[in-house]
Amino acid sequence: MLDKNQIEAASRVLVQHWRDGSKLDALEARLRPRSRAEAYAVQAVLETQSLGSLFGWKIAATSEAGQKHINVAGPLAGRIMSETVIADGGTASMTGNAMRVGEPEFCFRMGRDLAPRSSPFGADEVLAAVDTLHPAIEIPDSRFSDFTSAGEAQLIADNACAHLFVLGPAAIARWRAIDLVEERPQITLRGERYLGHGKNVLGDPRAALAWLANELRELGITLRAGQVVTTGTCHPPLPIQAGDHFAADFGVLGKVSVGFV
Numbered sequence: 533m534l535d536k537n538q539i540e541a542a543s544r545v546l547v548q549h550w551r552d553g554s555k556l557d558a559l560e561a562r563l564r565p566r567s568r569a570e571a572y573a574v575q576a577v578l579e580t581q582s583l584g585s586l587f588g589w590k591i592a593a594t595s596e597a598g599q600k601h602i603n604v605a606g607p608l609a610g611r612i613m614s615e616t617v618i619a620d621g622g623t624a625s626m627t628g629n630a631m632r633v634g635e636p637e638f639c640f641r642m643g644r645d646l647a648p649r650s651s652p653f654g655a656d657e658v659l660a661a662v663d664t665l666h667p668a669i670e671i672p673d674s675r676f677s678d679f680t681s682a683g684e685a686q687l688i689a690d691n692a693c694a695h696l697f698v699l700g701p702a703a704i705a706r707w708r709a710i711d712l713v714e715e716r717p718q719i720t721l722r723g724e725r726y727l728g729h730g731k732n733v734l735g736d737p738r739a740a741l742a743w744l745a746n747e748l749r750e751l752g753i754t755l756r757a758g759q760v761v762t763t764g765t766c767h768p769p770l771p772i773q774a775g776d777h778f779a780a781d782f783g784v785l786g787k788v789s790v791g792f793v
Contacts, residue, residue, distance in 0.1 A: 534570050538563050543577035546675050546690055553628020555677040559686060571688035572751055575611065578691055584614030587760060588641075589748070590670060592692040594740045594764025595732040601633075601769050602687060603680040607734065609747045610692025612760065618698045623791045624671055626774045629695065631673040634772045634790070635765030636717050636728050636780035638737035639668035639699060646745050646755040653749060655742040661755075662741070664702035667717070667782040668762045669790050671696040671772070699760060700780075700788030707785055712737045720779045721770055728766035728780075737763045 534542070542563040549556055558564065565571040579586055592608040593599040599606065618624050626632065643663030646653060673695035676682040687693060713736045717728040734740040740763035748755050755761070772778060772792055779789040 534563070534565060534573070539570070539573050540577050542574045542689060543581065546574070547578060547581045549675040555630060555675060557677055558682065559689070565685040565689050567685060568688060571685040574689035575691050578611055578613065582613040582615060587612045587614040587617055587697075589744055589755070589759065589761045590692060590694050590697070591740055591744050591762070591764045592672065592687070594734045595766075595768070597732070597768035598765055602674070602693060604684050604687065607740070607743055607764070608684065608688050608692040609744055610688075610694040612694060612697050612762070616694065616696050618696055618790060620698060620700050620788050621790070622698065623793055624696050624698070626772075626792050629671070629673045630677070631679065631693065631695070632772055633672065633769035634721070634778045635670045635672065635769050636719050636767055637668045637670055637762045637765055638712060638730065638733060639666040639760050639762040640664070640741050641666065641702070641760045642755060642757050644757045646749070648749045648752045648754060653742060653745045655738055658742045658745045659708075659738055663757075665707040665785060666702055666760070667700035667780055667786045667788040669698040669778060669780060669788055670762055670765070671698070671790070697762065698788055698790045700786050703782075703785040705784040710785070715782065715785065717766055717783070718781045719767060719770065720781070721772070722776060726767055726770065730766055732766045733764050737766070740764055
């Protein structure tokens with residue numbers, strides 16, 4: 533079991549690689565988390581090392597394609613720090629990004645706190661705590677040179693492959709009346725068009741949101757009003773490169789875009 537000093541040391545290693553844009557093969561054995569609980573403890577130290585504040589949460593591997601992409605069996609939660617957020621229509625640097633994919637996502641901003649408790653949150657209860665729905669783009673990356681072999685615990689410690697995040701404007705449509713399962717966002721990239729599907733996100737983006745709330749509940753963490761939850765890609769991760777412009781059109785739910793240099 534990792535002690536407090538080992539947890540902090542593991543986090544420092546990962547954060548330094550993140551800041552340097554460099555990669556490592558694996559955490560040394562004495563710092564390597566052996567369980568999800570230890571991995572989340574390492575991840576949590578990120579909040580004390582970040583230049584910004586906790587902006588919200590991401591979910592990795594909510595689709596079969598996403599799980600295959602990083603070779604895990606199920607979803608992983610990660611932190612979105614404010615210093616990693618790029619304005620809608622802004623520009624993202626490709627420096628140090630080895631994963632090099634963009635992901636169109638349904639993102640919720642919470643309207644009230646969901647504090648930990650003994651019983652699980654229901655999907656309807658979590659949805660009732662949401663304020664707004666946004667289109668979003670996640671630009672993930674890992675600090676591990678071979679993220680497909682790093683394993684679940686190391687990837688959680690690695691902040692679930694969080695890197696950069698783009699938040700679009702709040703939807704003005706009555707999104708609660710829309711079946712998000714059958715929404716088909718259109719992504720434009722290098723002149724090609726791709727169709728996402730809401731059902732790719734754990735079967736329903738709202739189910740992914742509830743999963744995140746319950747993952748935090750089990751960790752004793754409050755999902756706070758104002759924080760966002762981006763629910764995972766609705767299309768298999770799309771390869772990106774410098775010079776690209778990635779645009780996602782969620783129809784009545786709005787649009788979001790980002791360029792890459």
